[in-house]
Amino acid sequence: MTLVVHGELAGNVKDVDRGLSRKLLAVLESRKAGRHIHVVDAAGYSDLLFGAPARCRSLKVQGENVAVVPEVGDGFLGGPFDRLRLRTRGISRFEADLLGRGTPQHDKLLARLIDQVAGRPSLDVRSPARRGPSLDVGWIRERTAYGAWVASPRQPIYEGENRLAEVVEHVSRSVRSVPRHGRVQPVVVLEDAVDLNPGLKEKAKALGVLVGKVRDVPR
Incomplete structure (x- = not known):
C-alpha cells in the first residue's frame, strides 16, 4: 500500500x-x-x-x-467505521449515566443500529471524528452527514421523559460549536418500546436533532 x-x-x-x-x-x-x-x-x-x-x-x-477536496462531514465524522475501536473506547461517568453507555441494554441497541446501517450499501459508514463529538456511529447519505447517539438512559420509569430531553439537549450542545463542512444532522436513537411523545419531538426539532426508534433508522 x-x-x-x-x-x-x-x-x-x-x-x-x-x-x-x-x-x-x-x-x-x-x-x-x-x-x-x-x-x-x-x-x-x-x-x-x-x-x-x-x-x-x-x-x-x-x-x-x-x-x-473538502468532504461532507469533515470535522464531524472521521474515517471508515471501526467496530473494534468503538468497543474499546473510553466511557465517561456522564455518558454512562445519561446515555447508558457500557450497559448490556445500550450495547444491544447499538449493535442493532450498526447492523442496520452497515447493511445499507448506499450509506458511507463512518467513525466519529477523533476530535469531534462523541457520537456512536455516523454515515453519509447524499449530501448530509448523520451522527447517531444511541440512548438507553438509566433512570426510573417516571423520569424517562426528562432524561430523554436531557439527551437531546446534550447532543445539540455537542454539535453546536464543531467546525464542519456540509450539512450535519445529529440523531438520537431509542428503543422501539420508548414512547415518543409530542413534547420530546417538538423540543428535538427546535434544537435541530432528529429523534427516532431504532427500527426507523437510518432514514
Whole structure:
C-alpha cells in the first residue's frame, strides 16, 4: 500500500518548482490507471498516529495546483467505521449515566443500529471524528452527514421523559460549536418500546436533532 500525506504549505514557504502539486498529479494519474494511492491530510495523519481510522482524500486540479477536496462531514465524522475501536473506547461517568453507555441494554441497541446501517450499501459508514463529538456511529447519505447517539438512559420509569430531553439537549450542545463542512444532522436513537411523545419531538426539532426508534433508522 502507498500512502501520501498532504499538508497545507505555510504562508512563508514557497513551492517554486511545484513539487507538491507534481506529487499529487502523479497520484491522480496513478488512480486513473487503476493503481490506487491513499492520500491523507494532516488531520488524517494525526488520526493514524493515534490509532484512529483516517479518510482517504479525493483530489482535484485547480489551475496549476492540485488540492484536497473538502468532504461532507469533515470535522464531524472521521474515517471508515471501526467496530473494534468503538468497543474499546473510553466511557465517561456522564455518558454512562445519561446515555447508558457500557450497559448490556445500550450495547444491544447499538449493535442493532450498526447492523442496520452497515447493511445499507448506499450509506458511507463512518467513525466519529477523533476530535469531534462523541457520537456512536455516523454515515453519509447524499449530501448530509448523520451522527447517531444511541440512548438507553438509566433512570426510573417516571423520569424517562426528562432524561430523554436531557439527551437531546446534550447532543445539540455537542454539535453546536464543531467546525464542519456540509450539512450535519445529529440523531438520537431509542428503543422501539420508548414512547415518543409530542413534547420530546417538538423540543428535538427546535434544537435541530432528529429523534427516532431504532427500527426507523437510518432514514
